[in-house]
Structure formats: structure tokens, C-alpha cells
Amino acid sequence: MRLEIGSIFIRDVQFADATAVKDGVLYVDRAALAAAAAGEDERIKSVEVFLARPGESVRILPVKDVVEPRVKVAGPGGIFPGFTSNVEQVGSGRTHVLKGAAVVTTGKIVGFQEGIIDMQGPGAEYTPFSKTYNVVVKVEPIDSLKQHEHEVVVRLAGLRAAKYLGEAGRDVEPDEVRVYETKPLLEQVAEYPNLPKVAYVYMLQTQGLLHNTYYYGVDVKQIVPTFMYPTEAMDGAIVSGNCVSACDKNPTYVHLNSPVIEDLYAQHGKTINFIGCVVTNENVTLMDKERSSNMAAKLIGFLGADAVIISEEGFGNPDADLVMNCNKIEKQGIKTVLITDEYAGQDGASQSLADSTPLGNACVTAGNANEVVTLPPMEQVYGYPEVANVIAGGWDGSLAADGSITAEIQVITGATNELGFHKLTARGI
Numbered sequence: 001m002r003l004e005i006g007s008i009f010i011r012d013v014q015f016a017d018a019t020a021v022k023d024g025v026l027y028v029d030r031a032a033l034a035a036a037a038a039g040e041d042e043r044i045k046s047v048e049v050f051l052a053r054p055g056e057s058v059r060i061l062p063v064k065d066v067v068e069p070r071v072k073v074a075g076p077g078g079i080f081p082g083f084t085s086n087v088e089q090v091g092s093g094r095t096h097v098l099k100g101a102a103v104v105t106t107g108k109i110v111g112f113q114e115g116i117i118d119m120q121g122p123g124a125e126y127t128p129f130s131k132t133y134n135v136v137v138k139v140e141p142i143d144s145l146k147q148h149e150h151e152v153v154v155r156l157a158g159l160r161a162a163k164y165l166g167e168a169g170r171d172v173e174p175d176e177v178r179v180y181e182t183k184p185l186l187e188q189v190a191e192y193p194n195l196p197k198v199a200y201v202y203m204l205q206t207q208g209l210l211h212n213t214y215y216y217g218v219d220v221k222q223i224v225p226t227f228m229y230p231t232e233a234m235d236g237a238i239v240s241g242n243c244v245s246a247c248d249k250n251p252t253y254v255h256l257n258s259p260v261i262e263d264l265y266a267q268h269g270k271t272i273n274f275i276g277c278v279v280t281n282e283n284v285t286l287m288d289k290e291r292s293s294n295m296a297a298k299l300i301g302f303l304g305a306d307a308v309i310i311s312e313e314g315f316g317n318p319d320a321d322l323v324m325n326c327n328k329i330e331k332q333g334i335k336t337v338l339i340t341d342e343y344a345g346q347d348g349a350s351q352s353l354a355d356s357t358p359l360g361n362a363c364v365t366a367g368n369a370n371e372v373v374t375l376p377p378m379e380q381v382y383g384y385p386e387v388a389n390v391i392a393g394g395w396d397g398s399l400a401a402d403g404s405i406t407a408e409i410q411v412i413t414g415a416t417n418e419l420g421f422h423k424l425t426a427r428g429i
Contacts, residue, residue: 001091002181003231006073006174010100013051013133021168026101028135028165036164037137037157044153045140050382052104052119052134057379059123060136062114062387063413064105064151065158065240066129066251069098069165072235080236082217083156084163090235096169102132102253103165105158106383107139110150111210113392115246115413116375116405123375126415128423129253136382137161148209155241159252180231180265182276185303192273199275199305200260201296201325202228202238205250205313206281210243213250213313215279221288225280225296227303230261238279244314245392247369247415248341259420260311260339275303280325282318289321297328307335312418315343315369319354330359341366341416346408367416367424369393370408377403 009024016027034047052058072078075093078085104117117129124130139157141150182188189197204213206221213220215228216237228237238255261277268274280296283289300308308329312322319340326336338360342352348368381403388399393410400406409415414422 001229001231002179003092003234004094005178005180005234006094006096007099007176008096008169008172009175010098010133013053013101013135015051019165019168021098021172026098026133026165026168033135033161033164037139037161039160041153041156043141043145043149044157045142047157048138050136050138052136052382054119054131054133056119058119059378059381059385060104060106060117060134061381061383061385062106062109062391063117063246064107064110064114064154066253066413067103067158067162068253068256069101069103069162069169070236070256071096071166071170073170077235079163079166080159080239082214083159083239087216089232090237091229091231095235096172096174098165098169100133101165102129102134103158103162104129104134104136105139105154106136107154108384109387110147110154111243112390113243113245114387115391116388116411117413118375118378121376122373123412125423126373126409126412128414128421135161135165138382151210151241151243159239180234182229182231182274185275188273188275189304192269195271195273196306197275197304198264198272199300199303199308200230200264200277201300201308201310202277202279203282203310203312203318203321203325204238204279205242205244205318207284207314207317212241214239214241220279220281221283223281225278225292225299227299228277228279230265230274230277233258233261245369245410246413247393247410248314248366248418250313250417250419251413254417254419254421257421260309264309275305282314282321284317289324293321293324293328296325297332300329300334301332305334309337309339311339315341316354323355323357323360326360327357336360336362338363339366339418339420341418342368343370344368346370346372366418366420366422369410369416372406373409375405
């Protein structure tokens with residue numbers, strides 16, 4: 001699989017009479033975008049569109065998903081296969097990206113695990129999406145729609161909006177083109193025979209209703225672990241559909257821009273031979289966890305990997321999946337590095353993970369989600385500020401009369417992202 005990613009750098013976003021990209025500015029036809037997001041879905045009552053730029057006094061709440069506009073300009077398939085294009089294998093050819101732009105979906109709350117994006121202030125320091133030029137799509141469904149249908153409606157509207165905006169970059173010459181390639185396994189191993197073979201176990205949130213992630217349009221809890229070319233993720237093969245805690249949820253934007261995949265490609269052919277990904281799930285029953293971890297470990301062994309990166313999505317119950325994957329892969333003599341975050345209590349003194357293993361002796365933490373922060377009031381709120389009192393990481397009284405919010409950083413979208421797509425760092429004291 002060889003994929004060219006052509007990045008068109010977006011430095012501003014403005015409303016206009018027609019949607020287009022010119023000189024680094026994304027011009028958005030507000031009415032046309034709203035219509036594209038709504039599509040022909042009769043479950044949608046209304047769609048409103050707003051803009052949120054870095055540094056503005058804007059809060060978006062509750063945030064459901066963040067999606068990067070992309071368009072397939074050469075090669076098979078299209079963006080978000082199984083949703084906005086046919087189910088055809090993606091990850092090759094050429095894709096154009098409106099780099100720096102993002103579609104952010106909001107509206108009435110679906111599940112309690114939704115998030116906040118502040119475009120300025122201390123909250124902006126915790127989320128990577130304070131630095132993107134955000135096109136906010138507020139979707140309201142018809143009355144009395146069930147929660148699971150509500151989630152579907154908003155998810156699909158966000159994907160349609162991102163596809164619509166991505167089309168504006170189809171005929172624009174990119175500012176930068178990067179090439180990513182993973183060859184069939186035997187060819188890939190032979191190309192760098194003296195480098196350690198490294199694979200990636202890509203754990204996806206699949207804990208049930210409102211906790212789903214999709215692979216080529218299929219709910220991942222319904223699949224067994226499978227091999228994936230890393231470039232497939234860059235074309236939208238993986239789509240978020242879950243309402244897990246905002247801090248460590250992987251929005252669709254993050255799947256499109258996985259730092260783990262990017263960093264492995266950066267070292268490919270230099271210090272490692274990056275041979276591919278194994279996509280696996282995080283189910284809730286012990287039988288399902290045993291099955292998936294057995295199969296993930298079997299695939300890794302079959303690939304002949306010398307080492308693997310294993311990333312988690314979510315916390316608590318999925319900690320068991322992380323540990324099972326680690327144990328079974330390590331026992332084959334294959335080294336593992338784990339990526340997770342922590343829920344160590346507001347004082348940092350509690351057990352960080354719900355499960356552990358002595359074999360998990362190489363672990364990267366994305367931070368403590370229980371850290372408390374106060375977010376000052378913003379001049380403009382897109383969405384519904386009162387949900388700050390009920391979303392995960394907040395509590396009754398989190399929202400003050402002046403519009404400020406005191407809550408755990410768990411409420412901030414991407415604050416402790418377990419793929420490393422965040423702004424936290426560590427320092428010695």
C-alpha cells in the first residue's frame with residue numbers, strides 16, 4: 001500500500017457565498033454545508049453552522065466528534081468507506097487534506113461522556129483542537145429520538161460535512177506531499193532484514209451501546225482482530241462512534257492522524273521495520289476479551305514481529321484488554337510498549353489502572369484524567385453549557401453562575417489522548 005497525503009495548509013476560515021479554498025483560507029457556504037450535513041436524513045430537525053478560530057473567546061459544548069476534511073483524488077475507494085463512500089479498500093493512491101481545518105459536531109447531549117473545546121484560556125492548553133480552524137456543526141434531531149439513533153444521526157452528519165468541505169481541496173495544489181508505504185509482508189520483511197520488525201496493536205473502544213467504533217462501516221465489537229495496512233486509517237477506514245470520556249476518546253480526526261502510526265512511519269527504514277497494524281476491540285465480557293486477545297497475539301506472532309506498540313482507548317474495563325494483550329504477546333518473547341492514561345484520583349494517589357501485569361514494564365502515560373481545572377467563562381458558547389454539570393468529569397455545580405466551569409480535565413476533548421494526540425508533557429521535579 002502506497003499512499004500520498006497532500007496537505008493544503010488552512011490558516012483561516014470564513015463564511016462566503018461558495019465553498020472553496022484559496023490562499024490558505026477555507027471559505028464556507030454556510031447554507032450549503034448545513035444542507036450537506038443534513039443530507040436526506042428525516043431524523044434531523046435542524047443544522048446550524050458556526051466558526052471557531054484559535055484564540056477566540058469560544059467554548060464548544062458538548063463536543064461529540066471532530067473530523068478532518070479529506071478527499072480522495074486518486075486511487076480506489078473514497079473517504080470514510082462504509083459511510084460516505086462504497087466499501088472498497090482504501091489506503092493507496094492520493095488523498096488531499098485541509099490541514100488545520102476541522103469539523104466539530106455538537107448539539108443536545110447524547111451520552112454523559114461528551115466533551116468541551118475552549119478556543120482560549122487554560123482549557124485551550126489541554127486540547128489540540130484549540131489550534132484548529134473549527135467549523136462547528138450543531139445538529140438537532142427530531143423529538144423523542146432514541147439515544148442510539150441520536151448518536152447515528154450526529155455521527156453521519158459530521159462525516160457528510162467533512163466530506164463536503166474536503167471536496168474543496170480536490171483541485172488545489174497541496175503545500176506539502178508526504179508518501180507512506182507498507183508493502184506485503186514478505187516484501188516488507190525482506191526490504192529491511194537487519195532492522196527489528198515492529199507492529200502496532202490498535203485497540204478500539206467497543207464496550208456496547210454508545211461505546212462503538214467502526215471499521216469500514218462495521219461495529220468493531222462484531223469483528224475478530226484483523227490485519228490493517230496503516231495507510232487505511234488515513235483514508236477514514238476507522239470512524240469514531242463512541243461517547244466515552246472526552247479526554248481519552250479518539251475522535252475520527254485522531255484516527256486520521258494517528259501519532260503512533262506517524263511516528264512508526266518516521267522511523268521506518270531507519271531504526272525499525274514497520275510491518276503493519278492489528279486492529280482489535282475492547283469488549284465487556286471475559287469470554288470476548290479472551291477471544292480477542294488470543295487472536296491479536298496469534299496475529300502478531302504470525303507476522304513475526306520482534307516488538308509491538310499497544311494503545312488503549314478509554315479506561316477501567318479496557319485496562320483488562322490492555323493487560324491481556326500485553327501478557328499474551330510478551331509470553332511469545334515479543335517486546336511490548338503500552339500507551340494508556342491514568343485515573344489516579346484528583347490527588348494522584350489512587351491506583352492508576354484497573355488492572356496490571358509485571359510484564360507491562362514499558363508503559364507510556366498520557367496523564368491523569370482526574371486532575372481538576374477551572375475554565376473561565378467564554379463570550380460565546382456553541383451548544384449547551386448546562387451539560388457541564390452532568391458530563392463525565394463534571395458534577396452538579398461544575399457550571400458556575402458566571403459561566404466558568406470547574407471539573408476534571410476528563411471533560412476536555414483530547415486532554416489525555418491515548419494515542420498521544422494531545423498537548424500534555426512531563427517534566428522532572
